[in-house]
Amino acid sequence: MGIKFTKAFLLGCISCFQVFSQISVSASVDVNKISKSETFGFKITALNVDESPSVDISPLSSLFKVISGPSQQTNIQWVNGSMTSSRTLSWTLLPKKTGKVNIPSLEVRISNNAYKTKPIGIIVEKSIGKAQIANLFIEAKPNKEEVYLGEQVTITYRLFTRSNLSVESIEYPKSVGFWSEDLLPARAARFNNTQINGVNYKVATLYKSAIFPTQTGILDISPMTAICNVETNQRKRRGVFDDPFFNSMFKETQRKYIESDTLRINVIPYPENPPVDFTGAVGDFSINTRLDTLNANVNEAVTMHVMLKGTGNLNQFKINQLNFPQSMEVFPPKSSFTRDEFRDQITGEQKFEYILIPRQPGSFLLNPISLIYFNPASKRFVTARSKAIKLEVIDNGSSIITYPGVKKEDVSVIADDIRFIKTNNIKILPHDNSISVWVTSPFVLSIAFFLIPTAFGRFYKIRDNSIESRLNKNALRVALKDLNKKDAESLSYATTVMYKYFKSKLFLQSDNLDPSILENSLKSKVSSSQLNKVVAIAKKCDANRFSLSSETSKEKIIKEISSMLIEIDKNI
Amino acid sequence: MKIFTYLATLFICSSVICQDYKSKFIDANEHYSAQEYLLAIEKYEDILINAEHQDVYYNLGNAYYRVGDIGNSIWAYEKALELSPRDSDINFNINYLRTMVRDKIIPPNNMYLISLYKSLVLKFTISDLILFIGLLFLFLSIKYILNFYTNVINPVNTIINYITIAFIVTLSWLTLDKYWNVSDKYHGVIVASAVDVRSSPLDRGENVIFRVHEGTKVEIQNFQSGWSEIVLLDGKKGWVLSKDIREI
Secondary structure (H helix, E strand, C coil): HHHHHHHHHHHHHHHHHHHHHHHHEEEECCCCCEEECEEEEEEEEEECCCCCCCCCCCCCCCCCEEEEEEEEEEEEEEEECCCEEEEEEEEEEEEEECCCCEEECCCCEECCEEEEEEEEEEEEEEEHHHHHHHHHHEEEEEEEEEEECCEEEEEEEEEEECCCEEEEEEEEECCCEEEEEECCCCCCCCCCEECCCEEEEEEEEEEEEEEEEECCCCECCCCCEEEEEECCCCCCCCCCCHHHHHHHHHHHEEEEEECCCCEEEEEEECCCCCCCCCCCEEEEEEEEEEEEECCCCCCCCCEEEEEEEEECCCCCCCCCCCCCCCEEEEEEEEEEECCCCCCCCEEEEEEEEEEECCCCCCCEEEEECCCEEEEECCCCEEEEEECCCCEEECCCCCCCCCCCCEEECCCCCCCCCCCCCCCCCCCCCEEECCCCHHHHHHHHHHHHHHHHHHHHHHHHHHHHHHHHHHHHHHHHHHHHHHHHHCCCCCCHHHHHHHHHHHHHHHHCCCCCHHHHHHHHHHCHHHCHHHHHHHHHHHHHHHHCCCCCCCCHHHHHHHHHHHCCCCCCHHHH | CCHHHHHHHHHHHHHHHHHHHHHHHHHHHHHHHHHHHHHHHHHHHHHHHHECCHHHHHHHHHHHCCCCHHHHHHHHHHHHHHHHHCCCHHHHHHHHHHCCCCCCEEEEEEEEHHHHHHHHHHCCCCCHHHHHHHHHHHHHHHHHHHHHHHCCCCCHHHHHHHHHHHHHHHHHHHHHHHHHHHHHCCEEECCCCEEECCCCCCHHHHHHEEEEEEECCEEEEEEEECHHHHHHCCCCCEEEEEHHECCC
16 A cells, blocks of 8 residues: 555656656747738647646737637647647737737746747738739728818728638728718628729729718728638649649638728818808708698697708708797607618708697798708808798687696606604593593583473473462462552552452452452352352442442441451461 | 592593603604604503504504504504594505505405495594584574574474484484494404414314415404404404404
8 A cells, every 4th residue: 555655656746747847838920921911820839738828918919910819729649658738829910010020028827837938030021912912902992082071971992802702700990080871781792893904803892981070180090901711722732633623622711811001081171160050061951841731720739840851961960949939839859861872972851840739829930940051062151941831820719728838747656655653742541432522512502402492481480480479478468458558548449459369369360350250269269158258348349339438338348358358368 | 529639639640641641652753753663663552551542553553664564554553543534644554555465355345335334434433423413413402492482384494304313313323333343343453474364273284274464454253262263354264363463
């Protein structure tokens, strides 16, 4: 066990030592003499490493453009029992400069160890590739090289070639300071035949764009670059297949990187100062307005079409704010643009649709709309004007008065929540199931009200009763007192007193009493002798009432009445 | 004299207690405003042990809502609604919270008149109804006095009398009905987040018949040693643990 372990350890140590001792890093190029538009391969190979090396290629970026890469390759070889492994990183590079170009020393990191490659010098020649360039190139051609601000420049990119090729990828030019619009949408190149200086070429339009400068000065347009796979008819070694018949089957392709020239456009300012209302329109335009109806009802929508036709930087400028009558509600316009596809100059029609709602009846004149534009052909500012339109608005009676400027809208709910707590000054009472005074008081009151009439009735009755009984009680006393009065001389007076006594005593209602009524009333209350006496006296009184009898008889009768009343009073 | 002393002591005591409640209420409101909802809940509940007021219940409901206890919140609002059924704030909040209750219980479809009657009963407290009856009586009695002394017999008068009496009878019926409802039926709100309703008051696995969630209002029909028999609005019936519901 121990021996085995030691062996293994030793073997490991040795192999490690071997591996470390043999690590080497080298850089290489596949060709060291190229023309400017040619690419070359650059390789970094690391021998006897277990992991991929990492390389910082930033020092290359100022001298070369990386077309592709890095791609990785691993190679393992067994020779006489000993293993060699190599890892390769490769790039395809395009030189940016001409002359002698040095690929600088690069730092390669392999498992925390840094290795340096050796610098490599290559020669980039301007002239050597001329024939090659003449075989394949991109031509960039502007229609103008000096334009006014906002004036259109059309640039056409054409690919010229003498051999068959396919375009792999295209990088479209970038232009700073321009508004660009594609005229010919990028599509697969279609080749036509042409001749330049007696040499046959195949030509394809790759791209066409209309650019509008947005600033003055000398502006550069970056070149357009393309990577093409070019077929090359290389002679092969003589063999079975060396027959023209097989040529088409054994065509080799070569990847080529091509780019157009950098274009330079001189943008010049306008020859005169633009008017205040100028919004940037350059070209040649006409403006037209139209209403969908000339007679409208109040509160009925009318559409106003503003049509802007012409050639120039359409879609890149605004038309001035339109002035509408105060009593008209105007909604923001809808704009649409239709382009005439078959022209290189951007031509078309821009439409604005305003929706007007007249709120008051009347005759309205819609002001003409004007547009100031710069015409590069005549080199001056021109004003295009539409015609004024008259709109008749009739009140059809169903108008709702609305005030311009006040637009009501719903209160929009943003979120729901409960309402806040109540912080009123309240009186908190202990648990109490009894009914409050407020609730019971109407009942009490109503009961009281119901009882009031009855209660009042009773009260009056009792009072009436009490008067009679009081009279009843005092009847004898009052009667005797009245009889003994000095002025009680006449008999008729005495008679009245007597009857008054009986009335009070017997609760009689009638005031006109006579002996017969007295007799009936007293019948049940006194003895017959007394009754006879009373009736006799009453009759006597009645008989002597109006006769002038002697004083003595008068006094006698009064005395008789007195004694009779005293006697009778005991019984009734 | 004795009675007078007794009344005076009662009055003083009650006013002192009132003052105590009021200070507690203000205190609790301050806690609520400071977002110390748990303290506010404690204070409000303390007041409600011996006293009641719709505002206290309402604020308690708010505080419970703020701490996320929807069941107790609805319970408090239901209590507040019982005391003041037409308060717009209470109605707003309880309706808002009812939308958060998970259980959707559709009560059996009633006839229009019956639902109108029920909503009428719900909108008034017993005191309100008794007060209405009292006012109608008062109206009748005043008319009686006027008639008694003016002795005008008018057919319109008679009709008005009959109508008033009809109203009194209707309102009396409403009051009685409401009273029976309040005194005989117990209602409660589920306060536990989810409750299994069982077919019998036994905690066994197989007798779960349905499940209700917090905030659902139920009618309590029966009590039995820690269990309550509940009936949902749509008639579903079962037993739940009494601690999971809070009686209104």
